[in-house]
Amino acid sequence: MLRFDPFRDLDSITSAMLGTSSGSDRAPRFMPMDLYKLDDHYVLSADLPGVDPGSIDVDVDRGTLTLTAHRTAPETDGVQWISSERFAGTYRRQVALGDGVDTERISAAYDNGVLSVTIPLAERAKPRKVEIHAREAGDSRTIEAHTT
Structure with a gap:
C-alpha cells in the first residue's frame, strides 16, 4: 500500500537535527491550536486528547504564553503493534x-481534551470614546469621536 505523506521530508530533517524521530514517544509532532479574538478578549483552543489534566501547565513570562502538557505512553509489555499513531510525551x-x-x-x-485559554485585553487597549472640543467664534461645543 502506498501513501502520500507531505511531512516525510520534514520528519527526516527533524530527526537529523534532534537525533530522534519526530512523532516518537520522545518527540510528539505538535499541539494543534486555534487563536481568535472575540469581543474584548482572545481565545486560544489547543487539542490535547488523552492528556492528564494534572500535567497541563499554562505559564506567562515576559510576554510569552507557554503551554505544556504530557501524555503517558500506554503499557507495551506483550503488545504486538499493528499501528501506532498516537504520540506520547511532552507537548509544548x-x-x-x-x-x-x-x-x-x-x-x-480543560474540557473533553481541549485546553481553552482566555486572554483578556488590557483596559488601555480597549476601544474608547475621545472627546473633541471645538471652538467657533467664542462658542464651545463637544463633538464625540470613536477610536479603534
Whole structure:
C-alpha cells in the first residue's frame, strides 16, 4: 500500500537535527491550536486528547504564553503493534503576547481534551470614546469621536 505523506521530508530533517524521530514517544509532532479574538478578549483552543489534566501547565513570562502538557505512553509489555499513531510525551507550545493583553487575568480550562485559554485585553487597549472640543467664534461645543 502506498501513501502520500507531505511531512516525510520534514520528519527526516527533524530527526537529523534532534537525533530522534519526530512523532516518537520522545518527540510528539505538535499541539494543534486555534487563536481568535472575540469581543474584548482572545481565545486560544489547543487539542490535547488523552492528556492528564494534572500535567497541563499554562505559564506567562515576559510576554510569552507557554503551554505544556504530557501524555503517558500506554503499557507495551506483550503488545504486538499493528499501528501506532498516537504520540506520547511532552507537548509544548509558545505564543508571543502583545502589550495590549492583561496577563494578570488570563484563565484556562480543560474540557473533553481541549485546553481553552482566555486572554483578556488590557483596559488601555480597549476601544474608547475621545472627546473633541471645538471652538467657533467664542462658542464651545463637544463633538464625540470613536477610536479603534
